[in-house]
Amino acid sequence: MTGTMRAQRFYKATGQWAVEDVPIPEPGPGQVLIKVAYCGICHSDLSLIDGVFGGMGTPDVITQGHEASGTIAALGEGVTGWSVGDRVIPAAGRPCGTCANCLRGPVGQCLNIQLMAFAYDGAWAEYTLAGAFGLTQVPDGVPMDQAAILADAVSTPFGAVVHTGQVRIGEAVGVWGVGGVGTHIVQLARLVGANPIIALDLEEAVRERALEIGADFAFDSRDPDLQAKIAEATKGRMLDVAFDAVGVKSTFEQGLAMLANGGRVVVVGLSGDEASLGSTLGFGLSRKQALGHLGYQGTDIAILAELVASGRLDLSRSISGVVSLEDVGEGIRRLHEREGNPIRILVQP
The missing domain is CATH 3.90.180.10 (Medium-chain alcohol dehydrogenases, catalytic domain)
Known part of the structure; x- marks a missing residue:
């Protein structure tokens, strides 16, 4: 040609x-x-x-x-x-x-x-x-x-949910940022049996959309009572897996903080922000995991x-x-x- x-x-x-x-x-x-x-x-x-x-x-x-x-x-x-x-x-x-x-x-x-x-x-x-x-x-x-x-837009979330996050049936999942990537993380987490699925976004319209496509709860990440609401939604367990589809300091650190002991935060969104895991003592004792994901x-x-x-x-x-x-x-x-x-x-x- x-x-x-x-x-x-x-x-x-x-x-x-x-x-x-x-x-x-x-x-x-x-x-x-x-x-x-x-x-x-x-x-x-x-x-x-x-x-x-x-x-x-x-x-x-x-x-x-x-x-x-x-x-x-x-x-x-x-x-x-x-x-x-x-x-x-x-x-x-x-x-x-x-x-x-x-x-x-x-x-x-x-x-x-x-x-x-x-x-x-x-x-x-x-x-x-x-x-x-x-x-x-x-x-x-x-x-x-x-x-x-x-x-x-769909295969990267699939890889994050199935391969990196290794979400199992019945695990509590949080998704920070429900845009092009986060939307599909919500759908795929539901497909593999996560329960409950909690969507977090700044925009009310996006939170409403997240509920329509499979989230069980949708919260504003700026809510001062967010930790209590996640605890209530998970019956006190907190999150097994937190997906950060935004990739900035605040979303990463908030997702990490909302994990249960032994939980995983999976970073899917990318930015130039530097984030902290807190003290090595706290991170080690909590047995939390921070995982990067691409592709x-x-x-x-x-x-x-x-x-x-x-x-x-x-x-x-x-x-x-x-x-x-x-x-x-x-x-x-x-x-x-x-x-x-x-x-x-x-x-x-």
Whole structure:
């Protein structure tokens, strides 16, 4: 395939971006070319634009967007098992192939994982390249807009709940920040049997939405009686797992404080804030755990896609709006300003 396409291009040196005409990329060995159907706008995309993420390892010019769905438009040399026209979700990252873990086999544990839209071009574009090994088939009946957000907005919470947090049936769970990530943590915690699930957010409308999608309680994290309310909701046990989907000092430390002895706080949101675990004496005696989380395992997207296809996981409320590629700036603004408290805004090239 030859010719040009429209793509968003971010210029690291100036922090500026524009939608431009660029050559349609050609798939190399083991790669496929994907005609993008939808691609989400994530807070991590905004962090690169805003300079919160320093961009180490990011090329001087890059196309953003890492939550994509689309159809295969062309196959690179050596690709088998896939056909032009297949509906797919590309992985939002790829192993480096050269670190110690990659060389000895477990590529899912790559020490230098390369992130789509940070280390290589993403999918705020008409076409994007992806490795065939990281593709997930979109099952019949799964809308392509919902399929797109599986690549991060849902799979990262899945990884946090199932792998890092290891939530078990009957455990009490708290979720700080019920936006694009926290919303899906609530839904997935309910799916695995957490009880009760407590959502914490500053916005009343967001707290009401959290109750509608599966939370048992929803509290304002600024409430001076918050500890007593959580104690009452958990019948005095406090929380087994606290998920910090915001990632700032106040939410981390509050989540840690609301844990039962032996509980886990899982940090999913990211910021430059420094937080404290308190004294080593108190932390050690309480046997609490502080766990960092990033990403998901390769099979998680396929599991989630089947859950959506079977009706076990409802993502119909997760799409808060769709903008064209030419209007990606409007989508960025709406997410940045939290206009309408969006869960996910998508780009449709």
